[in-house]
Amino acid sequence: MSFRDNLQHLRAERHMTQEQLAMLLGVSRQSVTKWEAEKSQPEMDKLLKICQIFECSLDELVTGDLTGRAAPDAAATIPAGPPTDVCGYDEHQRMMALKIPAGIAVILVGIAIGLFFEGAHDLAPVGARDGLFVIIVLAGVLVGLAFLVPAGMEHAAFQKAHPYVEDFYTEDDRAKARRDFSTGLIAGIAFIFAGIGCLIMVEPMAENAALFFLLFFIALGVWWIVRSGMLLGRTNVAAYNKSVADDLEVEDIVAAEVDESMRSALLDRKRRSRKLEAVCGAIMIAATIIALALLFAPVLTAPDMDSWTPEGTSAMWFWVAWPIGGMLCGIVALLWEAFGHSER
Template sequence: MSFRDNLQALRAERNMTQEQLAMLLGVSRQSVTKWEAERSYPEMDKLLKLCDIFECSLDDLVKGDLTGRAPADGARTVPSGPPTDVCGYDEHQRMMAWKVPTGIAAILIGVAIAMLFEGAAGVGSHNGSDALFVVIVLAGVLAGLALIIPAGMAHSSFVKAHPYVEDFYTEDDRARARKSFSGGLIAGFAFIFAGIGCLLILEATAEGWALFLFLFFIALGTWNIVHYGMLLGRTNVAEYNRSAADELEIEDIVSAQIDAEVKDALLNRKRHGKKLGAVCGSIMIVATIVGIVLLFAPVLAAPNPDAFEPEGTTAMWFWVAWPIGGLICGIVALLWDAFGKGE
């Protein structure tokens, strides 16, 4: 019995379309079509994933006869009908929508708690409370990074395993996501305004509590905006497929078993991003050089550098070089996207 016959029989056993199997394997539907037409053969890692999906041995899959095999008890089948999420895309994106905003909020709340202690001890005092302030801030940063970094690594792994996902969301799904985002956006701004109100009301009488409540409500508002924004963004599967080039290396794209047109589009996007990154990197290097010159040139030119006061000279404006460099990078990126489509 041939591999093609086994693969077709196993798909039929699970009620699985070529598109659904392709999503599970991280390849294009055309790749599965070619396998079943015996015009190409899957690589070893794809064969092993097929064995995991269909719960069979490699030897049986390649050289055995699985066409008459009875479905295993509890075998996962794919319901017939419209496209479904067979690779865990929605679950993955929901996980990201919880961990990333929670990590950001943890960092802000850590700073808020630290400001509460600093305010209680007097701002600028050099005692044990300053050390406690630093410890609390670092604890908040570590807590945030403990959520954000693993989430980012999990996302990179997911994109490598699934560089293309078939859009399975319905218009009702998108409408619910838009409605949730509208509510989350309003709630987020309400929290931010509440924080500003606490700062204005309590700043004169309890500065420490004012800063704590301000940052605490900012953290809540940020969490709402980022969380519901990511939940809305997850429904744009087409953008996920386009942005796969930003996550994958050129070697990963070249070796991916996806349609030639999709592969060319991903490669063009990746090369476009590398060129733009090189240009912006050069701009920021020039900005750094300009900033250093603005800082040290007046000092070196002063008759008495020890008594030099930067007020009224270019030394006090050296930091402007980086914001201007960032603005130039933004302008270049916009113009590149608008007029560099042929790159």
């Protein structure tokens, strides 16, 4: 019995399509097709992963006969019918929709708590009334990063392991996600309005407490809005597949087991993305040079340095260069994307 026969039998036994097996292995469907046509062989790490998926040894898979083995439990099979989530995509995206908003909200809550205690205690005999504020804010940032950094690393690892995901969401799933997003958006805005209301009512009595309630409710609102948006975005599987080329490095794309047309498309998109990054980087460097010129030119040309003030000079507006640079980058990105699509 050959590897091809064993693989075909194991797939059929578990009601698994080539696309589903490819998603589990992090390769393209064309790679699985070539394996079953005996036009190529999987690498050792893929063979070991196949053994793990089908619960068999390497010898049994490559040289044995698995057709006579007892059928697996029903829980281990993939139901026949429409595409299903075989690589844990939905679970992964739901995890991201918890950790990312939580990290952002924790940072905002840390700032809120810091503002509440600002100036409340001296940490040193001289000049440390803001020290407690800084410590609390830094602690909030660290806790927030404890959510954000692992989530980003897990997402990068998931993308590398699953560069392509077959769309398994139904129209009912997407409609429910849209309804949930509308509810979350309204709830988030309501929390932000509640924070503004607290600011208006409490500020005359206690400014620090008013700022605390404002940022606390803003944190709740941001949590609802970001989470709802990410849960809605997870149903756009095509956008996920498209983003993989932007996030993976060139070495990962070259090493991926995909057909040549897909590899060429991914590399082309990566090259276009790097060109866009270079153009936007040049724009922001130019904006920085202009900002520094606006800031220091009036100072260097002033006849009397002691009486010089920024009012009425270009130094007042040096910061405008960066927002304008950011807007120019956005315009270039839109035109770049449109030009790329017209080329294709």
